[in-house]
Amino acid sequence: MADVILVLNAGSSSIKFSAFEEQGSALELVVHGQVDGLYTPHARFEALDRHGEHHAKEWTAGTELDHRHGLEHIGLFLEEHREGHTLVAVGHRVVHGGQRFSGPVRLTPAVVDELDKLTPLAPLHQPHNLKSIRLFDQMQPDVPQVACFDTAFHRTQPDVAQAFALPAAITDLGVRRYGFHGLSYEYIASVLPHVAPGAASGRTVVAHLGNGASMCALVAGASVASTMGFTAIDGLPMGTRCGNLDPGVVLYLMEERGMDARAVEDLLYRRSGLLGVSGVSADMRTLLESDDPRARFAIDLFVYRISRELGSLAAGMEGIDAFVFTGGIGEHAAAVREAVVRRAKWLGAELDVAANLKGGPLVTTASSGLPVWVIPTNEELMIARHTRAVVE
Numbered sequence: 001m002a003d004v005i006l007v008l009n010a011g012s013s014s015i016k017f018s019a020f021e022e023q024g025s026a027l028e029l030v031v032h033g034q035v036d037g038l039y040t041p042h043a044r045f046e047a048l049d050r051h052g053e054h055h056a057k058e059w060t061a062g063t064e065l066d067h068r069h070g071l072e073h074i075g076l077f078l079e080e081h082r083e084g085h086t087l088v089a090v091g092h093r094v095v096h097g098g099q100r101f102s103g104p105v106r107l108t109p110a111v112v113d114e115l116d117k118l119t120p121l122a123p124l125h126q127p128h129n130l131k132s133i134r135l136f137d138q139m140q141p142d143v144p145q146v147a148c149f150d151t152a153f154h155r156t157q158p159d160v161a162q163a164f165a166l167p168a169a170i171t172d173l174g175v176r177r178y179g180f181h182g183l184s185y186e187y188i189a190s191v192l193p194h195v196a197p198g199a200a201s202g203r204t205v206v207a208h209l210g211n212g213a214s215m216c217a218l219v220a221g222a223s224v225a226s227t228m229g230f231t232a233i234d235g236l237p238m239g240t241r242c243g244n245l246d247p248g249v250v251l252y253l254m255e256e257r258g259m260d261a262r263a264v265e266d267l268l269y270r271r272s273g274l275l276g277v278s279g280v281s282a283d284m285r286t287l288l289e290s291d292d293p294r295a296r297f298a299i300d301l302f303v304y305r306i307s308r309e310l311g312s313l314a315a316g317m318e319g320i321d322a323f324v325f326t327g328g329i330g331e332h333a334a335a336v337r338e339a340v341v342r343r344a345k346w347l348g349a350e351l352d353v354a355a356n357l358k359g360g361p362l363v364t365t366a367s368s369g370l371p372v373w374v375i376p377t378n379e380e381l382m383i384a385r386h387t388r389a390v391v392e
Contacts, residue, residue, distance in 0.1 A: 002022060002023070003085070003086055004019050004021050004030060004087050005087075005089050005388055006019050006078070006087060006091070007383045007384050008091070009092070009129075009379075010092075011125070012038075012124070014035060016034040017034065018032040020384040022088075022388065027381060031048065031081065032047065032380065033077075038064075039064055041062050042061070043058070043059045043065040055081075067131050067132055071136060087140075088143070091146045092107075092145060092146065094129045094130070094147040094148065095122040096115070096232075097152055099176075101149055102152050103152050104146055104147065104149070105146065106145070121230065121231050122231060123269065133147070144391050146390045148387065149183075150232075153185055157177075157179065157225060161224060161316070163177070176230065179214075180226075181208045181214050181228070183379040185208065185218070185223060193221075196373055198322065202321030203218070203318075203321045204217075205313045205320060205322075206324040206326060207306060209329035212239070213243075215227045215236065215309050215313060217313040219317055224317060227309050233268055233269060237272075237273045237277070237298075239274055239283070240271065240273045241269055241272060243305060253267070274299075279294050281295075299336070302336070303339040303340055310323070314347065321371075322372070323349070323370060323371070325375075326374070327377060330374065331376050349372055350367060350369070351365070351368075359374055
C-alpha cells in the first residue's frame with residue numbers, strides 16, 4: 001500500500017486539495033480539485049485524477065455547505081478512490097507565520113492558537129486556513145497535520161529589507177516586512193537550476209501574478225526583497241486588493257470621511273485593485289476581453305506597477321540577470337506579459353512575440369539582454385515536500 005499526503009488550501013468559500021503518492025523520494029500527484037461555492041446556494045465539487053478522469057458534483061439549489069461539509073465530501077471522495085492508499089499526513093497552506101514560525105511546523109492546538117493571533121495580519125486568509133486545520137483534527141485526530149507558511153521563505157532577507165522606518169518600540173512588536181507567496185517562490189527557486197541555470201545562480205526577479213500578486217528578488221535562489229510587506233495587501237494592485245498605498249489615505253478616510261477600521265479594511269481588501277479601478281471585474285481574463293476603457297486603465301495600472309517594482313527590485317539587487325513570470329496571470333495572460341516585457345526594454349529585454357503567444361518557457365529573443373521566462377508554479381507540491389520532511 002502506498003502512502004499519500006493530502007494538501008489543503010482553504011479559503012473563505014472554497015477548499016482546494018491535492019493528494020500526492022510517495023514513490024521513493026518522489027511525490028506523484030494522484031488527484032487534485034476543489035469544493036467551491038461554500039456558504040452559497042451553488043456549491044460545487046470538481047476533481048481530476050491522474051488517469052485524466054474528471055469528477056464533479058453539484059448540490060441542489062438552496063443547499064448551503066460550510067467548511068466542515070466541504071472537508072467531509074473531500075474525505076469521502078478520497079475514500080472511494082483510495083486505490084489502496086493510506087493517508088499519512090495533511091499539509092496546509094497557512095499565509096502568515098509571523099516572527100516565530102520561519103519554517104514548516106507540525107500542528108498542535110497550542111501552535112494553532114499562536115497562529116490565530118496573526119489573523120489581523122492576514123484577515124482574508126488566516127481564519128479560513130486555521131478553520132480547516134481545527135475541523136480536520138476533529139474528523140481525523142490521528143493523522144498528523146503540518147503548516148507551511150507563505151512568509152517563511154522570505155526570512156533570508158537582510159534586516160534592511162525587512163525594516164520599516166519606525167521607532168524600535170513599534171518594530172519590536174513584530175511590525176516589519178514579512179513578504180508572502182513564499183511557497184510559490186520557493187518552488188520556482190527549486191526548478192530554476194533545471195530550467196535556467198544562469199537565473200538560478202544569479203539575480204532574478206520573479207513575478208507571481210494572480211488574484212493575489214507580488215514580486216520577489218532572488219539572489220542565488222534566496223529571497224532578498226519582496227513587494228509585499230507587513231500584510232498581503234502591500235505592493236502590486238491585485239484582484240480586489242489595492243496594493244501600495246500612502247498611509248495618509250487611510251488617515252484621510254477615517255478622519256475626513258468617517259470610515260471606521262472595518263470599513264477601511266473592506267475597501268482596501270475587497271473593493272479595490274482591478275475590481276475597484278475597472279468597476280468591471282477582478283478577473284484579468286474578463287478585463288482583457290472588455291471594451292470598457294476603465295478595464296483598459298486597470299490593466300495599464302497593473303502593468304505600470306509591475307514595471308515600477310521590477311526597477312526597484314533590480315536596484316535592490318544592484319543588477320538583474322533574469323525575470324520570471326508565474327501564477328495564473330503570469331502563466332496564461334500573454335498580453336500582460338508582452339506589455340511588461342516591452343516596458344522592460346531599458347533592462348535589455350527583447351520580446352519574442354511568437355514564443356510569448358505559445359507561453360514560453362523563454363519569451364525573449366536569443367539576443368535579449370534580459371532573458372524572461374514563464375515557469376508554472378506548484379505550491380501544492382512544495383507543501384507536500386515540506387509535510388513529508390516534517391512527519392518523517
